[in-house]
Amino acid sequence: MLFDQEFETLPREALEALQLKRLVATAKRVYARVPFYKKTFDGAGIKPSEIKSLKDLRRLPFTNKIDLRDNYPFGLFAVPMEQVVRIHASSGTTGKPTVVGYTRRDINTWAELMARSLGAAGAHKNDIIHNAYGYGLFTGGLGVHYGAEKLGASVIPISGGNSKRQIVIMQDFGSTVLTCTPSYALSLAETAEEMGVDFKKLKLKVGIFGAEPWSEKMRDDIERKLNIQAIDIYGLSEVIGPGVSIECLEAKRGLHIFEDHFIPEIIDPKSGEVLPYGQKGELVFTTITKEAFPLIRYRTRDISVLYAEACKCGRTHVRMERVSGRSDDMLIIRGVNVFPSQIESVLMNIEGVEPHYLLIVDRQGALDTLEVHVEVNEKVFSDEVKNLQSLGKRIEKDIKDLLGVNAGVKLVGPKTIQRSEGKAQRVIDKRRI
Amino acid sequence: MKVEQISVFLENKPGALTEVTRILGEGGINIRALSLADTKDFGILRLIVNDNEKAKSILIARGFTVRKTEVVAVEVPDRPGGLADILKCLSQSKINVEYLYAFVQQSGANAIIIFRFDETDRAIEVLSKNGVKILEGKKVYAL
Numbered sequence: 019m020l021f022d023q024e025f026e027t028l029p030r031e032a033l034e035a036l037q038l039k040r041l042v043a044t045a046k047r048v049y050a051r052v053p054f055y056k057k058t059f060d061g062a063g064i065k066p067s068e069i070k071s072l073k074d075l076r077r078l079p080f081t082n083k084i085d086l087r088d089n090y091p092f093g094l095f096a097v098p099m100e101q102v103v104r105i106h107a108s109s110g111t112t113g114k115p116t117v118v119g120y121t122r123r124d125i126n127t128w129a130e131l132m133a134r135s136l137g138a139a140g141a142h143k144n145d146i147i148h149n150a151y152g153y154g155l156f157t158g159g160l161g162v163h164y165g166a167e168k169l170g171a172s173v174i175p176i177s178g179g180n181s182k183r184q185i186v187i188m189q190d191f192g193s194t195v196l197t198c199t200p201s202y203a204l205s206l207a208e209t210a211e212e213m214g215v216d217f218k219k220l221k222l223k224v225g226i227f228g229a230e231p232w233s234e235k236m237r238d239d240i241e242r243k244l245n246i247q248a249i250d251i252y253g254l255s256e257v258i259g260p261g262v263s264i265e266c267l268e269a270k271r272g273l274h275i276f277e278d279h280f281i282p283e284i285i286d287p288k289s290g291e292v293l294p295y296g297q298k299g300e301l302v303f304t305t306i307t308k309e310a311f312p313l314i315r316y317r318t319r320d321i322s323v324l325y326a327e328a329c330k331c332g333r334t335h336v337r338m339e340r341v342s343g344r345s346d347d348m349l350i351i352r353g354v355n356v357f358p359s360q361i362e363s364v365l366m367n368i369e370g371v372e373p374h375y376l377l378i379v380d381r382q383g384a385l386d387t388l389e390v391h392v393e394v395n396e397k398v399f400s401d402e403v404k405n406l407q408s409l410g411k412r413i414e415k416d417i418k419d420l421l422g423v424n425a426g427v428k429l430v431g432p433k434t435i436q437r438s439e440g441k442a443q444r445v446i447d448k449r450r451i
Numbered sequence: 452m453k454v455e456q457i458s459v460f461l462e463n464k465p466g467a468l469t470e471v472t473r474i475l476g477e478g479g480i481n482i483r484a485l486s487l488a489d490t491k492d493f494g495i496l497r498l499i500v501n502d503n504e505k506a507k508s509i510l511i512a513r514g515f516t517v518r519k520t521e522v523v524a525v526e527v528p529d530r531p532g533g534l535a536d537i538l539k540c541l542s543q544s545k546i547n548v549e550y551l552y553a554f555v556q557q558s559g560a561n562a563i564i565i566f567r568f569d570e571t572d573r574a575i576e577v578l579s580k581n582g583v584k585i586l587e588g589k590k591v592y593a594l
Binding site: 394395396399400401402403406407428429430431432433434 | 456458460461462488490492493495497514515516517518520549550567
């Protein structure tokens with residue numbers, strides 16, 4: 019279903035004219051209001067008034083995640099705090115999270131885009147949307163929630179966890195649309211099976227899954243086990259949250275990027291050069307309607323491909339291929355972004371512990387597991403088992419507190435972990451997604 | 452009155468214990484007593500040997516994490532209730548035993564048990580006051 023017939027099917031020419039108008043306005047605003055952008059624009063030798071066509075976008079400087087950290091927490095906001103009505107955050111590359119803000123209009127834009135996304139997945143106002151994304155600083159829960167209300171559907175704000183209750187509510191309330199991470203969907207399938215509940219007898223018809231990488235194989239799995247259509251959604255809090263792009267139910271091939279709000283580019287992650295449609299590279303987004311937290315050429319580190327062929331659903335917006343990897347070392351574990359450097363900062367904060375570590379990521383059943391190998395040196399070694407065990411527990415707790423991820427610590431012998439000489443292998447990802 | 456014990460961190464994997472004992476054997480170190488504490492993921496090997504310094508340095512040179520700890524070697528009468536009597540005087544003084552393990556050899560008619568206490572000095576005081584015989588390090592290493 020097209021939630022916004024006019025804008026979702028805007029002819030390319032009109033869409034591009036709109037993009038240019040909005041891009042110029044955004045560039046002028048950030049140049050005038052955000053010292054960071056004035057500095058980077060000046061550094062690149064470009065004035066917002068020199069942007070004459072969409073091609074000029076590539077003359078603008080990139081924004082990186084580290085720039086967000088350097089301006090922590092509110093340094094990149096382009097409006098005074100009195101106009102900010104919501105703050106969200108996601109993990110940064112070290113201890114500090116990445117903070118984003120929204121004006122009332124931004125929240126409305128986001129709700130519209132999520133309503134479009136739900137519509138693209140076939141949802142309408144008669145649906146009961148079972149929203150099992152986490153509510154909180156993470157944009158997943160509230161993003162879907164506002165979109166579902168905007169659509170006029172009935173939303174169940176169940177958030178994540180407590181799988182048995184999820185199944186009971188799905189059964190009793192007659193949920194028709196499920197929104198959560200793809201791995202949690204598979205975990206719910208396992209729970210239902212243990213409870214003797216048959217998904218074929220439930221009213222669920224479609225699921226909208228995102229916030230972590232998945233594959234066509236997982237889609238087949240989910241569709242079979244939950245007896246639903248599984249739709250891929252993409253978003254990141256820096257850009258707006260979920261609702262940056264989504265697959266349509268008609269084609270289920272590529273995710274339509276809402277180009278009237280975001281301009282996507284694909285670049286070569288090494289050279290920074292813009293690549294033509296059809297070539298694989300790193301996704302870069304420029305937001306052209308956001309007020310509180312506009313972003314110019316933000317490097318997502320997500321690897322994808324853009325293609326412009328017309329889609330049978332009627333949307334004129336370009337599609338991006340399902341994200342196939344990262345150009346940095348970020349891991350997504352149960353929907354949570356984890357940078358190995360964050361684990362390192364946890365270890366460095368514990369007296370005596372070596373900052374050498376190895377992360378083993380695996381998947382048991384449907385859920386990701388994270389094992390952290392930490393070396394036992396003379397400073398932390400003890401002849402008593404309980405002391406070593408409490409060291410392990412302490413590290414696990416600090417990781418949980420900082421990252422919100424459950425990790426298991428395994429203590430290993432000294433100097434058994436490869437040292438960082440140039441390129442140490444810090445991560446072993448055994449998941450077959 | 453205290454005895455030095457060395458502890459070695461062992462990863463829970465096949466061959467870990469073999470390697471430690473082989474290295475000690477090649478270094479001419481004689482193990483007098485030992486105990487292995489094991490968990491799901493790791494083990495702690497505790498040893499009383501004839502030459503602590505040498506044992507420690509050769510293990511460290513081979514990449515092991517080693518630590519010295521002070522423990523107490525106590526002579527326990529080799530009769531029913533012998534150990535219970537000793538533990539009773541410790542518990543009355545609210546001293547905790549972290550762990551203990553037995554020596555293979557005897558000292559005369561008595562068994563020898565290695566104790567790790569939470570308060571080593573006070574434990575020695577309490578034991579001496581109660582007439583329990585404590586062995587000196589020198590004697591233990593040479594047993």
